[in-house]
Amino acid sequence: MTATPHNGLGRKDVEMTESGSTMAEAPAAKVAPVALYELSRLERTFTKGSVSVKAVRGVDLVINVGEMVSLEGPSGSGKTTLLQLLGALDSPTGGSIRFEDRDLSAMSDKDLTKLRAEEIGFVFQHFNLIPTLTAAENVAIAMFPNHVRSRERLARAKELLDQVGLAPRMGHLPSRLSGGEQQRVAIARALANHPSVIIADEPTGNLDTDTAKEVMVTLNGLRSSAGVTIVIATHDEDVARFTDRRIRMRDGKIREDSAA
Ligand SMILES: Nc1ncnc2c1ncn2[C@@H]1O[C@H](COP(=O)(O)OP(=O)(O)O)[C@@H](O)[C@H]1O
Ligand SMILES: [Mg+2]
Numbered sequence: 001m002t003a004t005p006h007n008g009l010g011r012k013d014v015e016m017t018e019s020g021s022t023m024a025e026a027p028a029a030k031v032a033p034v035a036l037y038e039l040s041r042l043e044r045t046f047t048k049g050s051v052s053v054k055a056v057r058g059v060d061l062v063i064n065v066g067e068m069v070s071l072e073g074p075s076g077s078g079k080t081t082l083l084q085l086l087g088a089l090d091s092p093t094g095g096s097i098r099f100e101d102r103d104l105s106a107m108s109d110k111d112l113t114k115l116r117a118e119e120i121g122f123v124f125q126h127f128n129l130i131p132t133l134t135a136a137e138n139v140a141i142a143m144f145p146n147h148v149r150s151r152e153r154l155a156r157a158k159e160l161l162d163q164v165g166l167a168p169r170m171g172h173l174p175s176r177l178s179g180g181e182q183q184r185v186a187i188a189r190a191l192a193n194h195p196s197v198i199i200a201d202e203p204t205g206n207l208d209t210d211t212a213k214e215v216m217v218t219l220n221g222l223r224s225s226a227g228v229t230i231v232i233a234t235h236d237e238d239v240a241r242f243t244d245r246r247i248r249m250r251d252g253k254i255r256e257d258s259a260a
Contacts, residue, residue, distance in 0.1 A: 033064035033065070034064060034065045035062050035063070035064055035065075035098075036063050036064060036065045036067075036099065036100060036196060036197060036229050037061065037062065037063040037086060037097070037098065037099055037197075038061075038062050038096075038097075038098040039059050039060060039061040039062070039085075039095070039096070039097050039098075040060055040095055040096045040097075041058050041059070041060060041094065041095035041096070042056055042058070042059040042060075042061075042082075042085065042092050042094070042095040042096070042097055043056055043057055043058060043059075043092055043093050043094030043095050044056040044078075044081050044082075044085060044090065044092050044093055044094075044252075045057075045093045045094070054252050055078045055081035055252050056078045056081050056082050056085065056092075056252045057078075057251070057252040057253055058095070058252075058253060059082065059095070059252075059253065059254055060254075061247070061254065061257075063086075063229065063231065064229075065196070065229055066223070066227060066229055067229055067230075067244065067245055068219070068220065068223050068229075068230045068232075068242075068243045068244050068245070069229075069230070069231050069232070069243055069244075069245045069246075069247060070231075070232045070233070070234055070239065070240040070242075070243040070245070070246050070247065071083070071231065071232070071233045071234070071247050071249055072233075072234060072235060072237075072240050072246060072247065072248050072249065073235065073248055073249035073250055073255075074235060074250070075235065077249040077250050077251060077252065078249050078251070078252040078253075079201070079233035079235075079249055080201055080233060081252075082233075082249070083199050083201050083231065083233050085097055085104075086099075086197075086199055086231060087116065087120050087122060087199045088104055088107075088112045088115055088116050088120065089116070091104070091105055092105055099115070099119075100119070100196065102115075117145050117146055117193060118146065118193055118194075118195075119195055119196045119197065120195050120196070120197055120198075120199060121189075121190030121191055121192070121193070121195035121197070121198040121199070121228070122190055122198075122199050122200075122201075123183070123186050123187055123190050123198060123199070123200035123201070123203045124186070124200075124201055124202075124203070125201060125202040125203065125205040125206055126206060127174070127179075127182040127183055127185070127186045127206075128186065129174040129182055129185055129186060129189075130174075131173065131174055131175060132173070133173070133174075134170065134171050134172060134173055135161060135166060135169055135170045135171070135172055135173075135174070135177065135181075135185045135188075136154060136157045136158055136161060136170040136171065137157070138174070138185055138186075138189055139156075139157035139160055139161060139185065139188045139189045139192055140153040140154050140156075140157040140192075141153075142189045142190075142192040142193065143156065143157075143192050143193060146193050156192065157170070157188070157192070158170055160188035160189075160191055160192065161185070161188050163188065163191075163222070163225070163226075164184040164185075164187055164188045164218050164222075165184065165218065166181060166184055166185060166188070169181060178211070179206055179207050179208075179211060180207055180211035180212075180214050180215055183203060183204075183206075183207065183211075183215050184214075184215065184218055186203075187203075187215070187218060187219065187222070191222065191226060191228065195228060196228065196229060197228065197229040197230070197231065198219070198222075198228055198229070198230045198231070199231050200219070200230065200231070200232045200233070201233045202233055202234055202235070203215060203219070203232060203234075204216065204234065204236060204239050205234075205236075209238065212236070212238070212239060213238070213242075216239055216242040217242075219232070219242075220242055230243075245257070245258055245259045246258040
């Protein structure tokens with residue numbers, strides 16, 4: 001976790017523009033990019049009986065610390081499969097994937113579980129909040145496996161909800177929140193353990209256009225304030241436009257990379 005600057009909590013002086021740049025910021029110093037992910041000839045083939053599907057077929061990709069990247073592509077193009085590999089939720093059937101200079105395919109399940117809990121925040125299309133817990137509790141509970149004390153958990157949950165603009169809503173149950181608010185709770189939850197990266201699979205898939213934009217503005221703001229790298233799968237052009245690097249997938253391969 002040395003390469004990732006994080007914990008910009010409290011940087012409320014920074015005002016955000018739609019493109020995600022920050023107005024109150026000093027010009028960024030030119031520093032050499034640090035690779036967060038290095039994928040080489042990555043493959044994931046699903047086999048069931050005699051049928052096999054090559055969901056990811058030979059992906060070479062470097063994602064640097066602090067980037068905000070979108071993975072675009074039609075349904076079935078391999079976005080979710082690639083995100084699951086990036087999130088260490090699944091293992092490749094070929095090639096290699098390095099995260100913070102560690103070879104994920106060489107790690108034990110126990111180490112992968114620890115890595116997911118400490119380094120990776122997930123955001124899903126359906127929010128996946130616990131309906132019987134308040135917004136603050138939904139965020140706080142994410143810190144439970146990492147042995148954060150109860151009072152500290154709640155304090156950080158409140159801080160994070162404030163950061164995503166939900167301070168007045170923290171005592172509400174998910175059913176009392178709009179879709180966009182629920183997704184912002186999920187984003188706060190994803191940040192709970194100071195991850196290096198947020199992996200978001202169609203995070204705006206259940207939201208209308210204006211709300212989707214709001215969620216993208218929130219994510220974009222966190223990229224600069226919390227210094228977190230963000231990878232978003234989406235089939236929505238308008239969502240992808242918020243990112244600074246657009247990668248297009250088709251049939252399990254990268255067809256276009258705006259950084260290339
Ligand atoms: N667990 C699985 N078992 C078998 N096939 C799968 C599995 N997950 C995904 N696939 C297949 O892999 C391909 C890519 O799927 P996916 O990564 O979900 O694409 P996307 O997220 O772009 O819609 C599809 O053909 C899909 O049916
Ligand atoms: Mg998908």
